[in-house]
Amino acid sequence: LIGFFGNEMNSPVYVVGGFVRDLILNIENYDIDIVVEGNGIEFAKYMAQQLNAIVVPYEKFFTANVIFKDGFKIDVATARTEYYESPGELPQVDISTIKKDLYRRDFTINAMAIKLNPQDFGTLYDFFNCQKDLEEGVIRVLHNLSFVEDPTRMIRAVRFEQRYGFKMENYTLDLLKKNLSERYLERVSGSRIRQEIEKILEEKNPIKAIKRMAELDMIKHIFPKTYYTATMEEKFVRLFKFIPYLKERFENFNDFYAVSTIFLEYYDKSTLEEMRAKYGYPKKFIETLKFTENIIIPVKSLIENRYPFSDIYKVCGKSNPYIYSHISAYLDEDEQNYLLSYIDTVLNTRIEKVTGKYLMERYQLKAGPILNNILEELFCLKLDNSN
Ligand code: ATP
Numbered sequence: 001l002i003g004f005f006g007n008e009m010n011s012p013v014y015v016v017g018g019f020v021r022d023l024i025l026n027i028e029n030y031d032i033d034i035v036v037e038g039n040g041i042e043f044a045k046y047m048a049q050q051l052n053a054i055v056v057p058y059e060k061f062f063t064a065n066v067i068f069k070d071g072f073k074i075d076v077a078t079a080r081t082e083y084y085e086s087p088g089e090l091p092q093v094d095i096s097t098i099k100k101d102l103y104r105r106d107f108t109i110n111a112m113a114i115k116l117n118p119q120d121f122g123t124l125y126d127f128f129n130c131q132k133d134l135e136e137g138v139i140r141v142l143h144n145l146s147f148v149e150d151p152t153r154m155i156r157a158v159r160f161e162q163r164y165g166f167k168m169e170n171y172t173l174d175l176l177k178k179n180l181s182e183r184y185l186e187r188v189s190g191s192r193i194r195q196e197i198e199k200i201l202e203e204k205n206p207i208k209a210i211k212r213m214a215e216l217d218m219i220k221h222i223f224p225k226t227y228y229t230a231t232m233e234e235k236f237v238r239l240f241k242f243i244p245y246l247k248e249r250f251e252n253f254n255d256f257y258a259v260s261t262i263f264l265e266y267y268d269k270s271t272l273e274e275m276r277a278k279y280g281y282p283k284k285f286i287e288t289l290k291f292t293e294n295i296i297i298p299v300k301s302l303i304e305n306r307y308p309f310s311d312i313y314k315v316c317g318k319s320n321p322y323i324y325s326h327i328s329a330y331l332d333e334d335e336q337n338y339l340l341s342y343i344d345t346v347l348n349t350r351i352e353k354v355t356g357k358y359l360m361e362r363y364q365l366k367a368g369p370i371l372n373n374i375l376e377e378l379f380c381l382k383l384d385n386s387n
Contacts, residue, residue, distance in 0.1 A: 002034060002074075003116030005047045011038030014079075014098055014113035014125065021109050024134055025164070032074045035113065037097045040064060040078030047076070080104070099127050106153045107160065107172075108133040108140045137166040147175055151184040154218065155196040162208040176216065185221040190278030193222055194256060201255040207236055210259075223263045225271050235262050235329035242328035242336055249347060250321040257285055261326040264289060285322060292326045299327055303335050309342050310380035319346050349382050 006013030014035045022029035036043045041057045044064035048055040057064040062078035079101040102111040108130040115123045124131070133140050139161050147153055154176050161168055168176065179185075185193070200209045213219050214228035226232075239262060247253045256279075264275060272286050295315050302312050316323055324343055328336055 001051075002047065003118050003121055005043065005050060006036070006117045007119075009036075009038065009043050009046055011036050011043055012098070013037075013043070013116045015116060016098075016102065016113040017105065017110050020112045020114050020124075021134060023114075024112075024131065030072070034074060034076045034116075035079045035098060035101055036076060037079045040076045044076040047074075077101075098125060102127060103142055105142065106146065106150070106156055108138075108142060109160065109166075111142060133169075137164065138169045139166050139172060140169040141172045141175060144171075144175060147179040148184060151179065151188050152192050152196045154180060154185060155193070155200070155213070155222075158209050158212045158216070158218070159196070159200050159203065162205070162212055163203055180216065180218060180221060183221065185218070191280065194279050197222070197259075198256050201259065206259075207233075207240055210236060219263070223275070225267055226263050232262060238331060238336070239325060239329040241333075242325065242331075242340075245340055245343075246321050246325055246328075249343065253321050257281065257322055258325040260285075261289055261292065261322055262329055265293065288320055288322050289326070292323050295323075296327055296330060300330050300335075303327075303331060303338050303342075306338060309345055309383040312342055313346065313380060313383055319343065345383055 002013055002015075014037075015032060016035045017033045019029050019032055034040075034043075040062050041055075041059065041064045044055050044057065044066050047053070048066045051066075051068065053066050053068045055064050055066055062080075064076045066074045066076060068074075079097045098113055102113060102125070105111040108128050111128055112130045112134075113125040115121065115125065128142060139157050141147065141153070141157075157168055157172070157176060160166060200206050203209060210219075211233065213222075214233075219226050219228050236259070239258060243253075243255060243258055246258070260275075260279070260281065264272065267275065272289070275281065276283070276286055299312060299315055302315065316327075324339065328339060331339060
């Protein structure tokens with residue numbers, strides 16, 4: 001259908017990037033990126049009109065999202081038209097245009113396109129031996145300034161490498177190491193780095209990518225005072241085991257914050273402030289981080305010795321998912337289970353009858369620390385009884 005719309009708009013239309021890569025690898029992928037040679041936004045509007053969908057255009061980037069009623073989304077971009085041939089030779093201009101677009105991409109495995117217009121439907125456009133790299137499991141940049149142009153590609157390289165069990169081609173690896181040590185990653189905004197790390201955290205097995213980043217000495221270019229050690233790796237392994245439980249229990253649980261609790265351990269105040277400015281952590285998160293660092297050893301020992309929940313509660317205070325995630329990195333499986341049942345008990349314990357209001361009316365107590373202490377005591381009693 002998209003190809004027919006292309007014909008109706010007189011534009012060559014391609015599906016590109018990750019979709020083509022995964023199609024060749026026979027892996028499901030519902031992220032459809034369309035490139036239009038012509039006007040991508042006009043094309044998106046036309047397509048949306050025909051299919052009763054909504055368009056969100058980004059005029060500045062010549063791109064648009066087409067969003068269908070069921071939530072399905074297609075990204076439409078315009079092939080950049082910096083490249084001009086004489087107007088008479090239209091087909092060549094077409095090919096050159098998609099070629100240029102593909103050349104600007106991150107790696108060869110992501111730089112193929114499939115044409116969708118009916119007359120050429122299904123034709124693969126592979127200008128840079130991409131399919132061969134894909135078959136051989138090679139991550140290769142398209143040109144030697146690739147990491148300089150966009151240093152976040154260094155993080156992406158690791159992500160694709162680890163996701164598919166591929167290897168970076170030697171020259172690409174050399175470029176990466178060189179550009180990394182020339183501190184190109186430091187020039188990128190924190191939000192873009194954070195986005196790429198978040199994509200790693202969405203992978204099936206993020207620990208593999210974290211390990212590889214450590215091996216390439218990349219971590220210190222992202223978290224400057226972090227020294228990756230075997231102990232840190234163990235913490236990540238335990239943390240990643242526990243995260244799914246926290247996600248079930250806490251809405252909007254943020255994996256980036258969770259791993260940051262480990263990356264940012266033992267940071268001094270001023271570096272933490274720098275990190276907050278760079279990656280946009282809330283102030284409260286930094287406070288939590290400092291707080292947890294001080295309680296982690298005592299809480300671990302309470303859990304190890306299976307102390308009553310009220311004792312843990314007196315140290316941990318109100319539920320905060322990042323205290324829990326941080327602590328979980330220090331616990332073995334049985335201890336994590338104990339922590340989990342503690343968390344569930346805290347989340348499900350309510351003082352129903354004897355509320356603050358009830359105490360004030362029944363005993364003429366005033367709101368204040370005494371009343372709060374009584375309520376906390378009651379809460380603790382209930383915690384232990386519901387265990
Ligand atoms: P995933 O399966 O993780 O979604 P993807 O390849 O679709 O992988 P996206 O980040 O959604 O990844 O990017 C879509 C496409 O856009 C990529 O296939 C790639 O061609 C291109 N792309 C994305 N980011 C960059 C970048 N930093 N530099 C160059 N090309 C990029």
